[in-house]
Amino acid sequence: MTAFKFGLVHAPVTPFANGRLDLAGYGSVLDFHLQHGAEALALPMHAGESVSLTVTEREALLEFALSHVKSRIPVIANVSEAGTGIAASLARHAAKAGAAAVIASVPYYWKPPQHMLVAHFLAIAEAGELPLFVLNAPAEMNEVEFASKSVVDLIRRTPLMAGLIDMSLDWQYMIEVITVARATRADFQLVSGAEYMISAAAIGATGMLSPLAGIAPKLIANLYALCMAEKFREARPAQEQAAILFRAVRDAGVAGLKSGIRAMGRNCGAPRPPLRALDATEAKALLAQISAAGVMNSEPRGWM
Amino acid sequence: MTLVLKGVMQSPVTPLKDDFSPDYETFEKLVDFHVRTGATAISWPHHKAESHNLTIPERKKLTEVAIKTVAKRVPISIHVSALALEDTYDLARHAQKAGADAIIAITPYFWKYQPDAIYDYFVDLGTSIDLPLIAYNSPSYLDGIEFTGELTGRLIQRLPNLIGMKEASFNSEKFFEILRAALPLRPNFAMIAGVEYLLPSVSLGGAGSYSSAGAICPNLCVDLYDSCASGNWARARELQYKLSQLWLLFRDQYPSSLKGGCVIMGRPVGPTSPPLPTASPERIKFIEQQLEALGILDSEPHGW
Numbered sequence: 001m002t003a004f005k006f007g008l009v010h011a012p013v014t015p016f017a018n019g020r021l022d023l024a025g026y027g028s029v030l031d032f033h034l035q036h037g038a039e040a041l042a043l044p045m046h047a048g049e050s051v052s053l054t055v056t057e058r059e060a061l062l063e064f065a066l067s068h069v070k071s072r073i074p075v076i077a078n079v080s081e082a083g084t085g086i087a088a089s090l091a092r093h094a095a096k097a098g099a100a101a102v103i104a105s106v107p108y109y110w111k112p113p114q115h116m117l118v119a120h121f122l123a124i125a126e127a128g129e130l131p132l133f134v135l136n137a138p139a140e141m142n143e144v145e146f147a148s149k150s151v152v153d154l155i156r157r158t159p160l161m162a163g164l165i166d167m168s169l170d171w172q173y174m175i176e177v178i179t180v181a182r183a184t185r186a187d188f189q190l191v192s193g194a195e196y197m198i199s200a201a202a203i204g205a206t207g208m209l210s211p212l213a214g215i216a217p218k219l220i221a222n223l224y225a226l227c228m229a230e231k232f233r234e235a236r237p238a239q240e241q242a243a244i245l246f247r248a249v250r251d252a253g254v255a256g257l258k259s260g261i262r263a264m265g266r267n268c269g270a271p272r273p274p275l276r277a278l279d280a281t282e283a284k285a286l287l288a289q290i291s292a293a294g295v296m297n298s299e300p301r302g303w304m
Numbered sequence: 305m306t307l308v309l310k311g312v313m314q315s316p317v318t319p320l321k322d323d324f325s326p327d328y329e330t331f332e333k334l335v336d337f338h339v340r341t342g343a344t345a346i347s348w349p350h351h352k353a354e355s356h357n358l359t360i361p362e363r364k365k366l367t368e369v370a371i372k373t374v375a376k377r378v379p380i381s382i383h384v385s386a387l388a389l390e391d392t393y394d395l396a397r398h399a400q401k402a403g404a405d406a407i408i409a410i411t412p413y414f415w416k417y418q419p420d421a422i423y424d425y426f427v428d429l430g431t432s433i434d435l436p437l438i439a440y441n442s443p444s445y446l447d448g449i450e451f452t453g454e455l456t457g458r459l460i461q462r463l464p465n466l467i468g469m470k471e472a473s474f475n476s477e478k479f480f481e482i483l484r485a486a487l488p489l490r491p492n493f494a495m496i497a498g499v500e501y502l503l504p505s506v507s508l509g510g511a512g513s514y515s516s517a518g519a520i521c522p523n524l525c526v527d528l529y530d531s532c533a534s535g536n537w538a539r540a541r542e543l544q545y546k547l548s549q550l551w552l553l554f555r556d557q558y559p560s561s562l563k564g565g566c567v568i569m570g571r572p573v574g575p576t577s578p579p580l581p582t583a584s585p586e587r588i589k590f591i592e593q594q595l596e597a598l599g600i601l602d603s604e605p606h607g608w
Contacts, residue, residue: 169476171501176552179545196476199504204541230537232507240484243477
């Protein structure tokens with residue numbers, strides 16, 4: 001059932017024009033990712049300002065992406081929401097629209113007990129009948145973690161539970177999850193939700209979710225390929241470059257990601273409020289970091 | 305300062321008599337056991353040795369026993385951290401006089417302070433002795449007080465005797481950030497994972513680890529390091545998953561369950577001192593079942 005293989009998945013940003021979704025601009029963003037190594041797209045992730053979109057906009061965005069990509073690569077829908085019913089409804093829509101899989105984080109704001117988290121994800125999986133990847137990002141989600149026991153519980157309750165995307169970067173958690181999950185389902189997938197691919201791949205991760213591919217797709221593709229070939233020593237220079245970018249963009253948030261993409265000659269506009277664009281000083285500091293990562297001259301500039 | 309650390313280094317527990325006083329005779333046997341079963345270095349007393357529950361005179365006497373027992377077969381470092389820094393400086397001087405090969409120290413306990421206070425403390429400590437110094441980073445136990453890459457780099461430039469770090473964040477970003485700041489300044493700087501998370505740390509460029517389970521399963525520890533060092537990643541994964549399960553078994557109320565496990569392996573080391581609990585007969589039975597399920601009872605040495 002879970003034949004869907006995650007692979008190297010890009011997380012595109014969402015452009016806005018005059019405060020509204022800029023679907024024409026989004027088409028350019030998607031084309032760029034299609035041309036630069038994405039094995040699949042995941043949208044809209046936090047990098048795509050999912051939280052700042054209405055449910056109607058999210059559905060429109062997904063439908064547009066699917067019609068634009070035209071099945072050249074799979075599109076994975078992020079259906080993370082606060083309420084289980086709304087998340088399940090987004091999953092149902094994603095399936096009808098033609099998404100290949102869904103991603104869901106623990107609910108926003110609430111701190112439910114683990115059995116309610118399992119019920120939340122089960123409802124999403126059953127509504128969409130699509131492979132489900134749970135996103136574990138405790139630092140972003142109020143320290144709520146999807147416990148390894150709950151991963152096993154969910155695997156036992158639905159064949160749709162395909163894998164876990166880890167953003168904790170916590171070795172204890174990642175190894176515990178992959179150990180108990182693989183013992184329950186041999187083809188369970190661990191995916192790195194951040195561009196720290198050496199340690200993740202060593203642990204056994206077989207996929208990577210990358211917002212930074214919008215800035216430096218060649219670096220990300222190279223890092224991913226070397227790690228999948230278990231050439232960890234050879235991957236270290238690329239990992240260093242990715243680490244510099246990761247920390248610069250993480251500290252500056254979505255505004256930083258959009259500013260970085262703009263520095264590469266691809267203007268995706270400003271983020272939607274309450275986020276604000278970087279001011280000139282902040283943008284300059286970020287540019288210095290991108291230069292320090294050594295990607296200014298080795299990566300595609302402009303939209304081609 | 306030519307001490308270069310690598311591999312799995314053992315930090316023995318402290319055997320206690322029923323009245324919780326140190327059992328010097330068994331301590332000698334345990335230190336000797338570690339040296340004979342593949343420890344590339346000895347380091348004592350880490351927190352698993354109940355360092356906080358020993359008096360300063362007890363620590364000094366046990367230090368002398370450990371150094372005498374190791375008898376130069378492998379390097380030995382002494383953990384000098386204490387609540388009061390005056391005790392730390394005293395323990396450091398004593399370690400040097402007693403013939404230790406290095407000292408190891410964590411960021412100061414309890415208080416909240418700025419990174420510069422860590423810098424000043426390590427400069428004072430590192431210049432107070434004529435021995436190599438290993439720094440110890442454990443942000444989750446010290447409420448976020450930690451070494452950053454920047455701070456580590458500054459200390460390396462100031463202290464020619466800072467040769468490595470025990471890194472216990474178990475986090476890809478934190479570990480790699482320190483490593484990539486340190487190695488260009490000091491290529492032999494040893495990044496040592498706090499316990500046997502060798503798969504993610506060695507792949508990132510780490511030198512090895514300290515050990516939680518070395519008194520239970522030294523063969524597994526050595527085998528895992530060798531698999532990582534030789535790039536046999538599939539085998540390393542299999543062994544790491546097993547060793548990580550042991551860490552999860554021992555982690556809570558550490559080293560209570562570990563000492564319980566030593567009973568099963570025929571190497572009893574006595575109780576754990578209050579306020580930590582001593583493993584109950586039921587707990588020991590449970591640990592025995594886990595060790596059996598993991599195949600430890602058949603593949604590891606029994607008795608001394």
